[in-house]
Amino acid sequence: MTRIFTSLWKSRQARVGMGLLLFFFLMAFVGPFLVGDPLAFDGRPLLGPSAEHWLGTTGQGQDVLAQTVVGARTTLLVGLITGSLVVLIGALVGGLAGTLGGKTDDGLSLLINIFLVLPGLPLMVVLAAWLPAGPVSMCAVLVLTGWAWNARVLRAQALTLRQRDFVAAAQVSGESWIRILFVEILPNMTGLMVSSFIGATIYAVGAQVGLEFLGLGDLGVVSWGTNLYWASNDQALLTGSWWTFVPTGFCIALLGFALTLINFGLDAVTNPKLAHPQRVGPTPFIPSAVTPSPVSRAAKP
Amino acid sequence: MKAAAGWLARRLGFYVIAAIVAVVLNFLIPRLMPGDPASVLFARFQGDLDPEAIEGLRKTFGLQDAPLHEQFYSYISALAHGDLGLSVAYFPTPVSEVLGEGLMWTGLLAGGAVLISFVLGSSLGALAAWKKGGPLDTVLPPLLAFLGAFPYFWLAMLAAWVFGFQLDWFPLRHAYADNLAPSFSWPFIQSVISHAFLPALTMVLVSLGGWLLAMRNTMIGVLGAEHVRYAQARGLTPRRILVHYAARNALLPNVAGFGMALGFVLSGALLTEVVFSYPGTGLLLLTAVRGQDYPLLQGLFLAITFAVLSANWLVDVVTVALDPRTRT
Numbered sequence: 001m002t003r004i005f006t007s008l009w010k011s012r013q014a015r016v017g018m019g020l021l022l023f024f025f026l027m028a029f030v031g032p033f034l035v036g037d038p039l040a041f042d043g044r045p046l047l048g049p050s051a052e053h054w055l056g057t058t059g060q061g062q063d064v065l066a067q068t069v070v071g072a073r074t075t076l077l078v079g080l081i082t083g084s085l086v087v088l089i090g091a092l093v094g095g096l097a098g099t100l101g102g103k104t105d106d107g108l109s110l111l112i113n114i115f116l117v118l119p120g121l122p123l124m125v126v127l128a129a130w131l132p133a134g135p136v137s138m139c140a141v142l143v144l145t146g147w148a149w150n151a152r153v154l155r156a157q158a159l160t161l162r163q164r165d166f167v168a169a170a171q172v173s174g175e176s177w178i179r180i181l182f183v184e185i186l187p188n189m190t191g192l193m194v195s196s197f198i199g200a201t202i203y204a205v206g207a208q209v210g211l212e213f214l215g216l217g218d219l220g221v222v223s224w225g226t227n228l229y230w231a232s233n234d235q236a237l238l239t240g241s242w243w244t245f246v247p248t249g250f251c252i253a254l255l256g257f258a259l260t261l262i263n264f265g266l267d268a269v270t271n272p273k274l275a276h277p278q279r280v281g282p283t284p285f286i287p288s289a290v291t292p293s294p295v296s297r298a299a300k301p
Numbered sequence: 302m303k304a305a306a307g308w309l310a311r312r313l314g315f316y317v318i319a320a321i322v323a324v325v326l327n328f329l330i331p332r333l334m335p336g337d338p339a340s341v342l343f344a345r346f347q348g349d350l351d352p353e354a355i356e357g358l359r360k361t362f363g364l365q366d367a368p369l370h371e372q373f374y375s376y377i378s379a380l381a382h383g384d385l386g387l388s389v390a391y392f393p394t395p396v397s398e399v400l401g402e403g404l405m406w407t408g409l410l411a412g413g414a415v416l417i418s419f420v421l422g423s424s425l426g427a428l429a430a431w432k433k434g435g436p437l438d439t440v441l442p443p444l445l446a447f448l449g450a451f452p453y454f455w456l457a458m459l460a461a462w463v464f465g466f467q468l469d470w471f472p473l474r475h476a477y478a479d480n481l482a483p484s485f486s487w488p489f490i491q492s493v494i495s496h497a498f499l500p501a502l503t504m505v506l507v508s509l510g511g512w513l514l515a516m517r518n519t520m521i522g523v524l525g526a527e528h529v530r531y532a533q534a535r536g537l538t539p540r541r542i543l544v545h546y547a548a549r550n551a552l553l554p555n556v557a558g559f560g561m562a563l564g565f566v567l568s569g570a571l572l573t574e575v576v577f578s579y580p581g582t583g584l585l586l587l588t589a590v591r592g593q594d595y596p597l598l599q600g601l602f603l604a605i606t607f608a609v610l611s612a613n614w615l616v617d618v619v620t621v622a623l624d625p626r627t628r629t
Contacts, residue, residue: 114319116561119609121568122586122602126330129590129598202450209452210572214590228455232576237462237473249455256450264446 014265020258024251028072035066038222046234046241056243058230067227068247074223076255078135078208082142083201087193089143090150090200091186097151098158099181109155115148124207128216138217142204149203150196157192161185195266198259209252224248305621312617316610323606327599328376332369385600390592396600399585404604407581410497411570414504415563421505422512423555427548429513430520431539442517445510453569457503457576464499471499474578500570500577508566515558519551526550553624560616564609 008014036042043057050056055064097108124145131137161167162185170184186193205224211217212225215233219226231245379386385396429438448456465473477483477492523529524547532546574583582601589597 110315110318113315114322117316117319117564117610117613118323119564119567119605121571122605123326125586125590126327126598126602129593129595130331206452207568210454210568213452213454213572214575214587216590228452228458232458237458237466237576240462240466242462245455245458249452249459252455253447253451257447260446260450 008262008265011265013261017258017261017263017265020254021262024072024076024255024258027069027251028076031069032073035069036063038062038066038070046239046244048241049243055247056241058234058244060230060234064243064247067222068224068251070222071224071227071248072251074135074221075205075208075225075252078138078142078223079201079205082139082146082204082208083197085139085143086147086150086200086204087197089147090154090196091189091193093147094151094154094156095158095181095186095189098155098162099177099185101159101162105155108151112148112151112155115145116152120145120207121210124211125214125216128211133216133218135218135221138208138211141211142207146200146203146207150200153196154189154192157189158185161188191266195263198263198266202256202259205252205255224252309614309617309621313614316614320607320610323603324377324380327603328373331595331599332372380603385603386596388597389594390588390597391594396596399597400582400600400604403580403582403585403601404608406579407567407570407574407583408608409493410500410574410579410581411504411567413497414501414570415508415566417501418505418508418566419512419555419559422509423516423548423552425509426513426516427520427543427551430517430524430551431543431547433521438517442510442514445506445513448506449508449510451507452572453503453507454572454576456507457500457573460499460503461576472496475580496577496579500573500579504566504570504573507569508562511562512555516551516555519554520547523547523551553620556616556620556623560613563612563616567605567609 008018039062041061042063043053043061045057045061047053047057047061053063053065055068058064058067093108093112097105097112124141127141127144128137131141158181167180167184170180175184208217208223209225209228212223213228213232215229217223217225217229219229227248228245231241231248234241234244236242236244383397385400387393388396388399391399425437425441429435429441432438461473464470472478472495475496477489477496483489529542529546532542537546571581571583571586573579574581575587578584582605585597586601588594589601
């Protein structure tokens with residue numbers, strides 16, 4: 001991990017991304033102590049930005065700045081927790097399929113591919129509509145619909161690792177497959193798992209905001225998604241009150257951009273082929289999880 | 302040709318399995334949820350609906366006291382007849398009827414936007430890789446990555462506010478002007494295009510970066526391949542090498558990714574529709590969520606899933622047509 005971080009620091013893109021990420025962490029975990037109560041009705045509805053309310057007020061007369069800052073906490077927490085769970089499941093399912101091969105791999109691959117091909121948002125909406133609203137349900141829905149992409153990527157990596165000599169040596173010396181999976185294969189995928197985690201977090205933030213925008217979150221909790229829900233509910237577009245939806249959306253985009261930048265940096269570190277493509281001899285295309293492919297890039301509704 | 306047919310048949314088998322999983326999920330989700338869905342559902346609608354509608358709901362869900370396998374049997378036989386129950390929000394219109402029109406508009410808007418984005422993104426990606434390190438390669442990817450980080454629907458809100466509300470260049474809501482009747486006349490088509498322009502534009506902008514980067518990275522690999530160097534050695538024009546030797550090969554993985562990405566892109570399209578009140582499946586989804594129209598919600602899930610699976614199979618057919626290796 002330290003090795004990944006030091007080499008990551010050499011990339012300018014990754015440094016910018018990590019700086020931005022730090023800003024959002026401060027905003028989410030220190031910021032709420034600096035701003036007022038986001039749910040207090042402390043102004044006339046739909047006031048434009050002023051000295052008193054830097055980013056104006058919502059349709060209910062609440063402070064937009066306070067809502068944006070406090071919203072970061074819920075959104076970031078749900079995003080990070082979902083991201084970790086998604087990678088955990090992905091590593092277990094993908095690692096298991098890649099390590100064991102054979103029938104297990106066939107079965108798990110089929111499961112992964114089915115979850116990949118089912119359209120995410122409608123499934124999420126159906127699940128979220130039936131579950132009681134709240135952060136736990138939100139995480140559950142996002143994990144259930146989002147684990148497959150990472151599992152697929154990590155399976156492919158485990159599959160190539162399994163053919164390496166050190167794994168063969170471990171097999172010959174009679175190590176159990178559990179030990180091979182946890183000691184030989186998974187530790188060698190840390191780089192990929194870190195980038196998968198970042199990708200999964202981007203997905204989780206986007207999907208969470210989308211679901212809450214539809215009104216499927218806990219509307220009593222301040223988060224970036226519910227901010228946008230209320231902005232749209234209070235007819236922000238027809239009243240021209242841009243300040244109710246621009247700050248939140250901009251933060252979401254900036255957070256996603258920061259994470260993408262870090263992944264670009266990681267990409268250059270873990271995949272030298274992309275940084276210096278070989279001009280001699282055929283270069284096989286290596287579908288890399290680190291590269292934002294259309295699938296992982298578009299993974300957010 | 303035989304190998305290709307076998308491969309297509311296997312793919313078809315996979316999509317059939319995926320469809321079966323969707324059908325089973327659709328049956329199980331309401332029944333596995335915490336609490337007793339039947340009583341929750343009926344408690345919500347107590348007094349709001351006439352007994353006839355409640356009876357319809359009960360029938361749709363098979364949420365009777367019958368054992369699970371009997372419920373499943375009645376669910377499947379209703380589904381086989383295209384009977385998805387009655388919509389609550391549009392009572393007493395059958396869900397299948399409500400779905401039809403929504404699917405058509407989503408197909409038009411999302412399908413068009415995806416195609417434009419794919420063609421444009423792949424071309425730009427090929428050019429960026431061709432001139433690696435050039436202006437196109439250094440400026441576009443980060444810019445589009447930044448645009449791609451915005452939530453679809455938020456960019457849509459911004460576009461609606463700037464171009465629809467402030468500048469009044471484009472209509473803000475619906476798929477065509479209220480004073481026109483659907484027909485194959487020029488004013489109607491013009492109205493449809495102007496209504497679809499802004500939502501389509503936001504979708505293209507957000508998804509363009511993904512196609513561009515994927516194409517660029519594949520192209521870089523292909524450009525280092527032997528056959529491209531051979532083409533260079535033969536003194537072919539750069540244009541011919543770019544189009545016929547490199548881009549053509551690099552496109553294949555992108556086409557395969559196209560099918561996979563479809564579901565994700567569609568998710569974004571649904572939310573964009575909500576912002577523009579575009580009468581597609583996205584808006585229906587919102588109506589179903591807000592009105593707690595569970596029959597419509599379940600029907601939407603099935604219909605969208607089937608549409609995506611069919612589109613995926615079409616992409617497979619295109620892949621076979623493009624890739625001579627699968628035809629031998």
